[in-house]
Amino acid sequence: MRHLIPEFERLRSRFPAGFESSLVLPCVRRIQEDRGYVSDEDIAELAKYLGVPQIQIEEVLSFYTMFRRKPIGRWHLQFCHNVSCSMNGAERILAHVEKKLGIRPGETTPDGRFTLSVAECLGSCGTAPMMMVNEGYHENLTVAKIDELLAGLK
Amino acid sequence: MPEIFLNGQSVQAREDQTVLEVALENGVFVPYFCWHPQLSTAGNCRMCLVEVEGRGLDIACNMPVSAFMKVFTDSDDVKAHRKAILQFITLNHPVDCGICDKAGECTLQDYHYTYNGDASLSADQKVRSTKYYNLSNRILLDNERCILCLRCTRFTHEVSKSMALGVERRGDVSNIRPVEDRPLGEDPYSDNIVDLCPVGALQSRQFLYKSRVWYLKATPSVCPGCERGCTIQVWHRKPEWFLKSLDARQNTAIARITPLENPAVNGPWICNKGRDLSRIFERTRAVEPMLKGRPVPVAEAVDEARRLIGAARHPVALVSNWGSNEELDSFKRHLGEVFVHAHVKTDWQPEEGERIEDDLLIRADKNPNTAKARELFDETQPAYHDGTDLVLVWGEGYDFAKIPPQAKIIFLNSYLAPENGHADVFLAISIQTERAGHYTNFQGVVSRFEPCFAKGKHVLDAEALFKALEAPPRGHT
């Protein structure tokens, strides 16, 4: 994580003095963006850099759904399966993807290309059904759209 | 000083108090799990819900007092809510009291019988979790029994400051977990969380499956591990439960040690060394007097000691700073004139790896009664010379190589040691668990300890021994 420190220093200067603890979430997000996940060494180094108890970072990593401590597939597909999305075909779309990729939510394809997850409401109810592919939203999904999208994800 | 009404009764409160504190102070019991007077308010168990006229139900532990408020702690609504909270707490609780050490001193058991008493309303499977989680080499965690009151976690963050515990995940799959790099085992106050835990989730490995608590009695005592002198409870088998069919040692063993709450000295805590006192007290004992290693009857040994004392021209004494106030006073009174040169001996030094000192309880002087000993005797090291003809060593920790070769040695000790056999006169003496007495801690606070066990047949109490040694030997006029 050391190579990210200049960036973290710049980030720190945006916050008021004494807000080191607040830097945990943005720093963890950046570390994960960089490495793909957060390693044990990252936790120890970040705790030392920010001067926060290591247990705080461990708790944060397990509490929030967006953080992970193990790598996943290259493309993370997260399907909302909450109310409005379900009312607009989310289950049907998800079943299609499960069949197509041969995996169920929580699993990764053997070639490491796709990891499939379900998610609760992502704030996209009017353009349901939808999914996230890594950091991006893909809305108003149809089976055809998904097939085209997945084909383009190497 | 606001006046509030508890169940119709007027009571005086202080402005900074919560309703829970006022209630407890006035003998109105409101049940709670997560609240503790020495920890921050968590307000998560919701057991202390009370009714306030005009405001409905809310938790009492976080409720500031306001003048003339009317609080009801036992209304039908409060009772119904308590039952429901207990239904929720026991929803996923394994109820394995049959194999849980906490049975008999478990807040959840007590509250269930007092406030609920009903079977679970659930027809669903309980959430399962880890049952023998190795929190440290001293403490086992059972996550199924845990009610997530977070007392243990708050203790490590607020009191011992080891920051060793936290919560992983969320919802009903949350688990208490230790930080990964530094085990809870490095926290010398870790075992206080076992006392704090209101259920059987945290168990001391030392005590695991040793005994049901209702067979034990707790005798007040004082920890001799350092000059803080925390007051403790030594738990041992009640006399009426002595089992004749077992090895007698089982009836006289220390089952466990817990703190004895003491606002003047240690509050509700002790350090782990105080829990491990059987390491000290249950070492192999010296059981009988000896003359140069030859066992003799008590009277003969005492007589020989008197003779040596009477004949000495330049006697020196090394006085134990593990002696009780009574024993030290006795030495001064009865042998003080003979042993003009009586020096305080430091029986115990800090051991390898032991924390020396901190801001909480642990003090660098690992002896219980240095304060009193120094009050009465010389703090300096003894100065021997060619004329030194008698050295009386009382207690452990003295390097016998320092004793001039021509001097006779009278040695008083409780434990088996090679030096016992070298002494001209060896007398076996009792330890603190075998008698009553007091220690004076470094702040001048005097604390009492009571006897738990009987001493051996040929073991002497030092207090009486010093008086006996004052008298001239038999055969003298």
Next chain:
Amino acid sequence: MPGRQLIMSFPVTATSHTLAEYRARGGYQALEKALKTMRPSDVVKEVTASGLQGRGGAAFSVGRKWQVVVYDDGQPHYLIANADEGEPGTFKDRWILEQNPHALIESMLIASYALNVRNCFVYIRGEFDLPYERLAAAVEEAYAAGYFGERILGTDFSCDIVVYRGAGAYVAGEASGLIASLEGKKSYPRNRPPRLTVKGLYQRPTVVNNVESLSNVAWIIAHGAAAFKEVGTPKSPGTRLFSVSGHVNRPGVYEVELGYPWMKFLEEDCGGIVGGRAIKCVVPGGVSSKVLTGAEIRDLDLSHEALWDVGSTLGSGGMIVIAEGTCMVTLAQILMRFYHHESCGQCTPCRHGTGWMHRIMDRIVAGQGRPEDIERLYYISKFNDGTTICGLGDAAGYAVSGILDKFRDEFEYFIEHKRSRCDGNLECLRSS
């Protein structure tokens, strides 16, 4: 158009969210007016006089919340815009962040001026991509134009902003859970007292307002409290953004002048129900608000008081329209799964209650329901009502008890016959 538009008052183009176009519509004049002609207390008075109610869920008076902060108490104050938008059915703050971010920013500057805030924050849910990018870009534009930093517009007022991204937790949308998260910790809500306006972020006075609530402030200062009160109803002044989804033909975000007739809104503005079906029921303001049947909403207006009168609420403005033939038991199962997943686990009733309700619903939907399950669900809701640290427990209870109150027979049918009375399929296929 469902009444007058205050926030969505311009045609959306590829550039209408930029600073240049915002200024062209009159943007940042309110800020100038506030900084140069009003005292901070005047701003608070104006916002209070406008009657502006919170648009995140509770509809508490924004001005009354602000009034708790003592301007000159010698300690730092913080203002946080709650952009965590996680209430299912709700996506209207997202519209503001994507299409009109400067309305939020200008409003936050005015609010910071009023509350003596030197550092303000937007807490935005971690999953949002475009809303974050648009907001971050708008913040940079504002800094470049001198609207943030030292001595803004040549006055003594200085202010900085940080956009803080969440990491995936619905409970971080609760104000004290949000603050815990902004402090870099797990999102555990806190007991009150103390109120957050007394001890909030790092134990300092903190005002947490919803994005939409704040975004109205610039308009109110520009046009005055009286003008704001002329819009909407006396008890619900102004407009509200509704995110409409579910079985309507034209889902999306609509700004509705409060008091506008509900059925007219659904049938005309939202294009009516998919497949021409009847309305079975509507979730008016996010799933934590109590569901209302088609019959119940027939003659209602969209206003706070109209919904309070029938035991529901406009809540987060997340309107989910449910067509006839939709299985309410399956819907309830999804909701219980949601609350169970999102419960932080801190307090007893919610931690165990949400899991219990989820397991009961799973069993019912799997055909293993028991007759006492309905009473159990009511029991769990009752003892999560007002007993928890935050509103998540209560909301889970309202969601299920609200559906049970109106559709108990569907549950009884499912339990007895081990299957849905409807076809069990939630999806309503569009007619074209």
